[in-house]
Amino acid sequence: MDADAALRATRAWVERAVIGLNLCPFAKAVQAKGGLRYVCSDAADTDALLAALRSELQLLSDTPMDEVETTLLVHPRVLQDFLDYNDFLGEADALLQQMGLEGTLQIASFHPQYQFAGTRADDIENATNRSPYPTLHLLREASIERAVAAFPEAASIYEANQRRLRALGPAGWPRCGLIGKADPARVRGQG
Numbered sequence: 001m002d003a004d005a006a007l008r009a010t011r012a013w014v015e016r017a018v019i020g021l022n023l024c025p026f027a028k029a030v031q032a033k034g035g036l037r038y039v040c041s042d043a044a045d046t047d048a049l050l051a052a053l054r055s056e057l058q059l060l061s062d063t064p065m066d067e068v069e070t071t072l073l074v075h076p077r078v079l080q081d082f083l084d085y086n087d088f089l090g091e092a093d094a095l096l097q098q099m100g101l102e103g104t105l106q107i108a109s110f111h112p113q114y115q116f117a118g119t120r121a122d123d124i125e126n127a128t129n130r131s132p133y134p135t136l137h138l139l140r141e142a143s144i145e146r147a148v149a150a151f152p153e154a155a156s157i158y159e160a161n162q163r164r165l166r167a168l169g170p171a172g173w174p175r176c177g178l179i180g181k182a183d184p185a186r187v188r189g190q191g
Contacts, residue, residue, distance in 0.1 A: 035069030082113035
């Protein structure tokens with residue numbers, strides 16, 4: 001696995017989907033000021049991924065927010081199956097708690113096969129959390145609080161994203177150069 005290609009695909013996804021479609025109204029400012037750290041782990045099993053996650057959580061905790069506000073930990077070699085990935089999130093949250101960082105940091109999740117509970121695999125709404133590769137998003141609680149204070153309608157973001165993606169439609173997602181609903185490899189070859 002080429003780490004540079006994985007990071008290029010992830011950056012393209014952030015630019016085209018997360019920022020380009022305004023799926024996260026807070027991402028543009030963080031990206032523009034260089035506060036988004038992109039890391040590709042070479043972990044091939046969950047133990048190695050937990051070690052990489054521990055290292056990145058510690059780095060984020062120890063680094064001033066004006067240097068690194070948030071981290072995307074891309075891990076293309078492990079947890080390709082969404083159900084396995086989803087199960088792993090419990091271990092990730094347990095690590096956060098074990099490190100005493102609960103309430104300071106949190107972990108959000110993105111995956112090429114992401115599927116919200118109660119949806120079908122091909123429902124376009126799932127695309128809001130579909131990334132080119134399995135990715136753990138490490139966020140500061142302080143950043144979230146600041147963003148919510150600046151955007152009081154934050155609770156409505158999810159619904160707005162669903163409406164936006166329904167309007168875009170399943171055919172529109174790949175036309176935007178984004179991940180196809182059934183073919184996450186589409187972005188992998190782009191750079």
